Amino acid sequence: MTIEMYYVTAAMLFAIGAYGAIAHRSAVRILISLELMFNAELLFLLAMASSIGALQGMILALFVIALTSSEIGVTVPIIVFMFRILGTTDVTRASKMKG
């Protein structure tokens, strides 16, 4: 087993997420695609950290996972409110929301 194999998986997962984040119009689908990219980044971070600093990489990964949970906790209610106000999750119509 080599670290490069993990890099390849992370790169492919990141590419799939990037495709979804750019191509979709729905805020929910964009968020899901961004989460795919997060999973790729986490795998990449830990694969790199296994060679240059396992402990620091582990601590950073724990922080990143906790903060991503917070990010979803903020973003999903915003999407729910957007759906309540506009009746859709289409990001091209998000400018019609009032503050």
Next chain:
Amino acid sequence: MSPSNSVLEEFAYLALSLIALGSGLVAVSTEQAVYAAVALGFTGTSVAGLIALLGYGYVAAFHLLVYVGATVTFMVFSVVMMRQEPRLMRSLATVSVLNAVLLGLVFYMIAVSTGIGGVLPSINIDLGRVAKEFIDDYWFPLLLVVASLATIMIEGIVVARGEKK
């Protein structure tokens, strides 16, 4: 590591990678957002397995408990409340495929250019040492994370109460 263990590890890596990538494809291509959120859960589970294979058992457990167990489940239940949503932006689909491939290549090139590679080292990190590092050296980021999670809890209560008529 014995040869049989090495083969088993490679098989596990291949299986988990295929599940992660396959679920990722389902998440971006399926019509229903609920299935996409569930597929994200499968991707998260597979990535946790890959993290465990790297030697970070505690991070894998944390990823499963916090990310897949709480966050993705929260997302699935939220998505259930919404109706059918808009589809792809067809005009951007081709550009986004090209962009995704280029991003993947850049991602890989960054890894290759740093020169970090080779055979996976075995990792044995004592959890007590991690806890000591958190408290001694990383107390401020830890405080910020706790504050942000507390904010999310308050926000959840506000959202659950809804608007007053």
